[in-house]
Amino acid sequence: MEYVEAKEKFISTWGSLGTLWGINKAMAQIQALLFISTKPLSMEDIMEELKISRGNTSMNLRQLIDWGIVTKVLVSGERKEFFTTEKDVQELARTIAKERSRREIKPVIKVLEEVSSIKDDGTEKTKELIKQTKALRELTDDLDALMNKLVNQKQNWLTKSVIKLMK
Amino acid sequence: MEYVEAKEKFISTWGSLGTLWGINKAMAQIQALLFISTKPLSMEDIMEELKISRGNTSMNLRQLIDWGIVTKVLVSGERKEFFTTEKDVQELARTIAKERSRREIKPVIKVLEEVSSIKDDGTEKTKELIKQTKALRELTDDLDALMNKLVNQKQNWLTKSVIKLMK
DNA sequence: ATAAACTTTCAATAATTATTGAAAGTTTAA
DNA sequence: TTAAACTTTCAATAATTATTGAAAGTTTAT
Structure with missing residues (x-):
């Protein structure tokens, strides 16, 4: 299994598992993506990787922040917001x-x-x-x-x- | 709070909580009803109490049996099947x-x-x-x-x- | 103050999941 | 064997939940 396949498998499994800990698919997938990312991602990055709309990304990111699982990070020189998840x-x-x-x-x-x-x-x-x-x-x-x-x-x-x- | 109100509150709360342990509403409500019933109930009883269709009752009872939470009981003199749940x-x-x-x-x-x-x-x-x-x-x-x-x-x-x- | 860059909101729509009900299936009694 | 009593199945439909996308809102730079 190659990196891309493994990554997709992980994200989709974690996504469908969302229900087990009471959150929806998109929310779980965003968290999964951030969890294996080596650096913070922007909304644009997330939309592109998961192929979901801007609105969906925005709403679910906010929920993840509300749960205390995801935090905004400031990347110097960048205007847009970046996000990262608890890695431990x-x-x-x-x-x-x-x-x-x-x-x-x-x-x-x-x-x-x-x-x-x-x-x-x-x-x-x-x-x-x-x-x-x-x-x-x-x-x-x-x-x-x-x-x-x-x-x-x-x-x-x-x-x-x-x-x-x-x- | 009177008996009927308390019973309904319990069944509906337990029902909506179903997701927490990964089962659907009707399934959880049937289990809840059996859980506080003093005697085994028939499909007819369950349909009437929960106001759900025969098909729905049948399918969800089977699932509960499959989970090992509900069992059929034979009531002597009765032709139809009765059901009871683990009480402990x-x-x-x-x-x-x-x-x-x-x-x-x-x-x-x-x-x-x-x-x-x-x-x-x-x-x-x-x-x-x-x-x-x-x-x-x-x-x-x-x-x-x-x-x-x-x-x-x-x-x-x-x-x-x-x-x-x-x- | 203006405009570009970005984020949020939310009504419309799509996707998913649950429910119905009637036909088909099964069991039991006579 | 027949028919009544009962249960299961499943295509159609309803209810719920998730997603989109564009308009409105916000922030920042000049």
């Missing part, structure tokens, strides 16, 4: 995990709390609703805590965690 | 984690392996592609291993894991 995979994973917790998991926990704390009217179905949503809330809470725990340990958090859990 | 949240989480690993994470690891093992032609961009996809492969591998580790400990895996990681 562990830092990247940390950022994504935190954002997903904030955007998706926390709101769900809130709903589960509301639902699980309705008045028990003594009927079987109400008891079941309360019991099951409470269990789900506890699980979600624990998973979220675990994820944040993992992700907040700086340096080699993954390796360390794996070792701890092996014992 | 920890077991449910275990099943989902395993399926996602198998369906999504493993195939991505494979692609990352292929891409990261292309021939190093000495150019900077090739070196960067290899380096970054290798790092991503290691991270993905580790996360997958960690997840499987967590999920394979029977009884109270989550609590135990949280405790271990706190140390």
